[in-house]
Amino acid sequence: MRHTWRWFGPNDLVSVDDMMQAGVRGVVTALHHVPTGAIWTPEEIALRQEQISVMKGGAASGLKWEVVESLPVSESIKTQSGDWRAHISSWIASMRNLRDAGIEVICYNFMPVLDWTRTDLAWRRPNGATCMRFDFIDFAAFDIHILQRKGAEQDFPAEIRAEAARRFAEMSEARRAQLADNVVCGLPGAAEHFSLQDVRDLLESYAPVTDKVLRRNFNDFLEQVAPVAQDIGVRLCCHPDDPPFGLLGLPRVMSTEADYAERMAAVDLSANGITLCAGSLGARPDNDLVGMMERFGARVHFAHLRNVRRDSDAIRGSFFEDEHLGGQTDMVALVASILREEERRRKAGREDVLIPIRPDHGQDILDDLGRGGQPGYPAIGRLKGLAELRGVEMALSHAAIRQG
Incomplete structure (x- = not known):
C-alpha cells in the first residue's frame, strides 16, 4: 500500500514537517482556493507541488503530490444547467494540466449540494x-x-x-x-x-433532478471525461456518498455496490475507477467492504481507510467515527484484501501495483484537542490510525505469517 496523507494547503495546521514525521510517502491535496468550474492552471499546480516539496527550514521534504482530492464537479454539471458544458471543458483541461505535472490519480465525487454531512x-x-x-x-x-x-x-x-x-x-x-x-x-x-x-x-435548483436524471447526468459526464483520462494515463476514482443514503430530498447515486457496478459498466474503461472509502460505505450495514474490494479491486485506484460505528442496523441511521481498528468494518480483513489485489496486479505486470491509501479522518486526541484544525483531520489521531494500519500491513506481509 502507498501511504498518503490529506493536506489542505499552506493554511493547514498540520504542516509538511508533520507529514514527514508521520512517515507518509505521498500527499493528497487539491487547489481548494480555485473556484469550482475554473481551470487549474499549470502555475497553480506547480506552486502547490513546490509547497509540498519544502519543509519549514527550507530542506527538501522528498514528498510529492500524488493524488488529487478533489477536483470538484460543479452543481451545474450535476444538474446540466447554466455553464455545465464549459465546466466539463474546464474539468478536462484541469485533468490534462495535472497529468502534465506528473499526477495520475484524481478523486472526485458526484454528491448533490453536500460533500458530506455530520451533526x-x-x-x-x-x-x-x-x-x-x-x-x-x-x-x-x-x-x-x-x-x-x-x-x-x-x-x-x-x-x-x-x-x-x-x-x-x-x-x-x-x-x-x-x-x-x-x-x-x-x-x-x-x-x-x-x-x-x-x-x-x-x-430548489435540484427540484427537477430525480434519481434517474442524476444517474443520466453522471453517465454523460463520464462519457466525456473518462475516455480522455484513459488516453492520457489518468486514473479517476469516484468517492461514495457520505453518508450513503438520501438526505434533504436529494438523490444519491454512489451509495452501494450496485451503484458502483452501474457506473463502472456505463463507461467500461480502467480509467473509470473507485475511491473505496471504508467509512462512507461502512455507514450502511448492507455494504460488504471486503467483498467490494475483492470484486472491484482492479478498478480501485484509491482507498480511504477509516471506520465508523453504527447505532443500529437501519439503512438510514446514526453513526460516529470510531478508531481505525474499531468500528464495524473488519479493517484487518480489508487490508488483507487490498494486499491480495496488489499481488494480482504485480503478477499481471501492472504499473499501478501499490494502491494509495490514507488514514481517513480519525479522533481528536492529546494535543489535537483545542488545536482548531480541519474538522475530521487531526494530526495525532490520523498518525495513530496510520501507525495501526501500517502495523496491520506489516504483519500480514511478514514472511513468518505468509509461510505459516
Missing part, C-alpha cells in the same frame, strides 16, 4: 477524545424545524419525527445554531459560510 464535529467519547458524528434524529430536527424544508416531514418515519420535535424543543438557541453550522460545514465553499436560505436555494 457533531467534536462528539466526546468516554476516554475524552472527540470525533465526528451523524445523529439521524438531530438531522431530522435540522431538516424539519431549522431548515424547514418543504416536504421534509414526509422523509422521516413517524417515530423519528416525534423524537426530532422533542429534541428540537429542548435545544438552546446556541445548540440550534451550532447544529445548522455543523450541517452546512459539508457544503462546497462553506468557508464563505452559506446561510439557510442559500441551502434552500441550492435544494
Whole structure:
C-alpha cells in the first residue's frame, strides 16, 4: 500500500514537517482556493507541488503530490444547467494540466449540494477524545424545524419525527445554531459560510433532478471525461456518498455496490475507477467492504481507510467515527484484501501495483484537542490510525505469517 496523507494547503495546521514525521510517502491535496468550474492552471499546480516539496527550514521534504482530492464537479454539471458544458471543458483541461505535472490519480465525487454531512464535529467519547458524528434524529430536527424544508416531514418515519420535535424543543438557541453550522460545514465553499436560505436555494435548483436524471447526468459526464483520462494515463476514482443514503430530498447515486457496478459498466474503461472509502460505505450495514474490494479491486485506484460505528442496523441511521481498528468494518480483513489485489496486479505486470491509501479522518486526541484544525483531520489521531494500519500491513506481509 502507498501511504498518503490529506493536506489542505499552506493554511493547514498540520504542516509538511508533520507529514514527514508521520512517515507518509505521498500527499493528497487539491487547489481548494480555485473556484469550482475554473481551470487549474499549470502555475497553480506547480506552486502547490513546490509547497509540498519544502519543509519549514527550507530542506527538501522528498514528498510529492500524488493524488488529487478533489477536483470538484460543479452543481451545474450535476444538474446540466447554466455553464455545465464549459465546466466539463474546464474539468478536462484541469485533468490534462495535472497529468502534465506528473499526477495520475484524481478523486472526485458526484454528491448533490453536500460533500458530506455530520451533526457533531467534536462528539466526546468516554476516554475524552472527540470525533465526528451523524445523529439521524438531530438531522431530522435540522431538516424539519431549522431548515424547514418543504416536504421534509414526509422523509422521516413517524417515530423519528416525534423524537426530532422533542429534541428540537429542548435545544438552546446556541445548540440550534451550532447544529445548522455543523450541517452546512459539508457544503462546497462553506468557508464563505452559506446561510439557510442559500441551502434552500441550492435544494430548489435540484427540484427537477430525480434519481434517474442524476444517474443520466453522471453517465454523460463520464462519457466525456473518462475516455480522455484513459488516453492520457489518468486514473479517476469516484468517492461514495457520505453518508450513503438520501438526505434533504436529494438523490444519491454512489451509495452501494450496485451503484458502483452501474457506473463502472456505463463507461467500461480502467480509467473509470473507485475511491473505496471504508467509512462512507461502512455507514450502511448492507455494504460488504471486503467483498467490494475483492470484486472491484482492479478498478480501485484509491482507498480511504477509516471506520465508523453504527447505532443500529437501519439503512438510514446514526453513526460516529470510531478508531481505525474499531468500528464495524473488519479493517484487518480489508487490508488483507487490498494486499491480495496488489499481488494480482504485480503478477499481471501492472504499473499501478501499490494502491494509495490514507488514514481517513480519525479522533481528536492529546494535543489535537483545542488545536482548531480541519474538522475530521487531526494530526495525532490520523498518525495513530496510520501507525495501526501500517502495523496491520506489516504483519500480514511478514514472511513468518505468509509461510505459516
